[in-house]
Amino acid sequence: MPRIGIFGATGYTGYELIKLLMNHAEAEIVFATSRSNAGQQLSDLYPCPYELPLTAPERATVDKVDVAFLCLPHGESMHRVRRVREAGVRAIDLSADFRLRDAAVYCQWYKVAHAAPELLLQAVYGLPEVYRQRIASADLLANPGCYPTSVLLALYPLVKDGYLGDSRVIVDSKSGVSGAGRKLSSKTHFVEVNENLSPYNIGRVHRHLGEMEQELAAWGEVDVRVTFAPHLLPVDRGILSTIYITLKAGWSVERLLELYKRTYVGEAFIHVLPAGTLASLAYVVHTNRCAISFAEAGGNDFIVVSAIDNLIKGASGQAVQNMNLMFGLDETMGLPM
């Protein structure tokens, strides 16, 4: 039974993680930190019955845990990860700090020099459906971003086998508001979001592009260039990505289904939908699943539609899935189906 510490427990990913671990048969939360709410309990902040005390990060008893989850902002997380690793404790980092293997690429997207570049190569990118073996033995786990999870799981079977005929991919993503975090901003004020739909950071701007293109390049023969257009959706949770691709000749939805079902056979959290059915948020919210579906767009053009819950498969649920793998537990333990 892994003993667990959580840094940054009071953001949306921290809260979701705690709710998952509270229902996990083999997890024991030893500490949960909050800089601004130290001394309070989780039930003072969130509408829940959990009287979990929040401690200042300085008072966290890292030596008493087997694994630390870091739900901190990027740039801050890497400092805490270094100290966790120096204490010999395994780390699951939900920030972006260890997802990019190249410190220069990190600096390009995140506009800050990496403070722990020596740890970058240790880090394992925590997409279990692709890197299950490496994850099992990882000491530093970089939990994938929410948008990249929805896109990478949707493209992996095609890219790893070199089936993309055109190296350009257009990703039109729509995300629920919890993805923007709990920090106050006029962009997340109810009246600004409700009955609205807003594109933001579209084109070649969003930071998750680096992460997507790194993995696609690692899997395929050629560099894939992604056009990425995220939109803010008036729902609490969920990401739907509509992905426009051009394949080499000879494809159909049936052949796509055959490839994906074969690639993902036995995967508990991948739901490949039958022909004629398209993924929607309702397939996945409040679960750790990723739903994937296909449509023809004429000629060699196809559309892949994938959906995840951004807080579960796109963050805390995938982190628990990774923890399960790292500690030899049933991969699905504690995860809503």
Add this chain to the structure above:
Amino acid sequence: MPRIGIFGATGYTGYELIKLLMNHAEAEIVFATSRSNAGQQLSDLYPCPYELPLTAPERATVDKVDVAFLCLPHGESMHRVRRVREAGVRAIDLSADFRLRDAAVYCQWYKVAHAAPELLLQAVYGLPEVYRQRIASADLLANPGCYPTSVLLALYPLVKDGYLGDSRVIVDSKSGVSGAGRKLSSKTHFVEVNENLSPYNIGRVHRHLGEMEQELAAWGEVDVRVTFAPHLLPVDRGILSTIYITLKAGWSVERLLELYKRTYVGEAFIHVLPAGTLASLAYVVHTNRCAISFAEAGGNDFIVVSAIDNLIKGASGQAVQNMNLMFGLDETMGLPM
């Protein structure tokens, strides 16, 4: 002051039309028909104070009006239009029946033979920003579809001048639920739509493709092939179209802004947003405006984002705008800014 008859007053476009005409200084509603609610008043059906009597279509006094609006289903509208025209009354048809100039193309998309093909060539496509002159003298006005309005206004300046470098355009549209109409369906049940986002009829399937491609072909040198992916959004109203294009060399957002502002100079209902600002539904809902904005996507790739209110600029508001033109009134009269 045009005397007005409305066929099919009790759907969402009919109700929206009546609300607009009730606030229009120069309009007089002579009759409003409803097959299933004849004998009732509008206030029996909708939460409004309008005690407008609903009459059976057979009892409509077509000879007492100057113009008839048709808010009927496609396939049914063409029969009514023929009788309206035979009575010498001008017709504004909000259905799809007279938007396609070629009866064979109509049949291909709508799966029914056209019953009044001789009227197709008389019909004027009612996009005022493009066809203002013809609209003024039209006797049969085909009011554009909601999705085509959002797409065509977003592409017109580029296509008419031959600036598209690649003849493929990808349109990812998101529409509020009123676009699906008032007919009961599990697809529009609150619990199915709320907190959800659903793609539907994506690829080369949706009927509005014919209308989009007809107009793009009429304006440009080459046929434009559209990939079209509509999504159902958990909001009442509004369409946002995110349009992926590749231009010939030498373009920038600034040059696009210059072209669009020049093309649409003096247009009361076109709102070209400044660089760095993207259209969202909040710019347009409850107005007759179309907001248009741009982003770069690397190289010659660009994204055009446009937004309209599907019930106003995408249907009843545009119909009133067309009526104003047809009767020599101020084009903006009665239309929410």
Add this chain to the structure above:
Amino acid sequence: MPRIGIFGATGYTGYELIKLLMNHAEAEIVFATSRSNAGQQLSDLYPCPYELPLTAPERATVDKVDVAFLCLPHGESMHRVRRVREAGVRAIDLSADFRLRDAAVYCQWYKVAHAAPELLLQAVYGLPEVYRQRIASADLLANPGCYPTSVLLALYPLVKDGYLGDSRVIVDSKSGVSGAGRKLSSKTHFVEVNENLSPYNIGRVHRHLGEMEQELAAWGEVDVRVTFAPHLLPVDRGILSTIYITLKAGWSVERLLELYKRTYVGEAFIHVLPAGTLASLAYVVHTNRCAISFAEAGGNDFIVVSAIDNLIKGASGQAVQNMNLMFGLDETMGLPM
């Protein structure tokens, strides 16, 4: 491990029940019926991966199960319950058919004569926090209505000890749309509900009044007269009841908290909130909990605010809680906390 049959599997309570049982360690679903969707699978109807076959009710193998859940409309359920009981199988009825002990009262509220009056006295009202002992040995369990659950749990401690000073209670309830069921109706069309709030059946009209007043009368010395005003809320799930009461002299929020915590000590699903905190839907949705809170209104007037998830504690979750009790399982098994 109870073997389970479900009649009426495809409504919202049936679907919620199946999702709960799928995550229940000791439950085995033997059959799930649907009159209109027989031959299909659950995944054909709902966005889920459950390939559970739906059978016609006539083909249900009642003799193969230990307990049958009935998620049928009232009036229909009583006929099926009789046959289930005749087969010697225990029944958990989620309809209203066995909640009222008096067939005449049933007829008064539901406008239909009761077809199995001899079973009424066998039925146990399934509010575990009040009737735990009787539930354990029940063969026919009448699962409480959603509104009554939210009201009765909020008043039980006061009424059973005779503390109500005025026999009139005003209940202003607000319910999510899933409470209205999956049947198509213009009242549940997205556009009618979204951005709206609608009172309905207010005063002394709603059928759940009979159930509330029966239990309150059974617990207290005097008859309590309830004014009940339900409202349809633009959310998927949850009921919040704001209850206005007048107590005998000498009460305060602190004394109320003391009474409620004492009455509900050890109850896993009752969350009595601390002074100064009010219940909201966020405390309970997606859980089997009931949150209860208090405010002073001057003099001897108080307000009790309670919240439940109408599909879980207000229907299928409470049904599973009852099943756990009936089969000697841990009462919380399979129920989201």
Add this chain to the structure above:
Amino acid sequence: MPRIGIFGATGYTGYELIKLLMNHAEAEIVFATSRSNAGQQLSDLYPCPYELPLTAPERATVDKVDVAFLCLPHGESMHRVRRVREAGVRAIDLSADFRLRDAAVYCQWYKVAHAAPELLLQAVYGLPEVYRQRIASADLLANPGCYPTSVLLALYPLVKDGYLGDSRVIVDSKSGVSGAGRKLSSKTHFVEVNENLSPYNIGRVHRHLGEMEQELAAWGEVDVRVTFAPHLLPVDRGILSTIYITLKAGWSVERLLELYKRTYVGEAFIHVLPAGTLASLAYVVHTNRCAISFAEAGGNDFIVVSAIDNLIKGASGQAVQNMNLMFGLDETMGLPM
């Protein structure tokens, strides 16, 4: 044509006021102030095409206007009103500062001493349906609060004629989020509000109680004691108040309808609904109307349900209605029906 100045143009009431005045045939906006956004245009803050410059309040040319609207926070507004009045300019104050006639009562509810008590008796409470004559000649107009508008219009006919049989009234109100203002707070974060319903400040706590009870006392023979329970609703706009009253003997819904229709005869913005129909937000949002409806609750108990748009009839629309009266314009000018 009144020349208009607006103090505090960038909150929700300021923005709504500007949109109304932009469509008002006889209004000219001379200045609009913003402390924090001086130097910007309205279109920099809100998704609209209005290039209205925002000036620092110190630079407002009060001597150039006929009337100033004050959309400032309470406590701050009274200082600005004094200066406006000293300049001989008429003032329409949308804050709470001049609604209570007694400075001591103001201090009791708002916890701050009144800085311009000598102006309190000059102020006219701007409920046109009650105080139309006085409003026409007012120099200082106190625009009513949103909740009080919904409650007072619902009770005025009964109270002025002494028909309340019990001096206690219970008001259960539900308000959209724009009522909470544009200031950032975790209470208005989308994720906290969406799919939620939260009571707040219930009992005898909310500041609007003073305003309600002042007017009810002024109209009736006896003091009416109000229990007031506001709830935050996951919608943009609208207030629905469900009001529980006990009348003297002999009342029915029909008699109530007769009284209300007689009292409000000719009122353009009062919509008394027919028997059997209940007010909902959909009747009033985006209009200046108040919808009022009734239900029986047994014996002499009745329920009055009223609805308004909190930003229009509950704030800026009513302010424009008052301006129209003050300047001898058609009372409905510029107001959405």
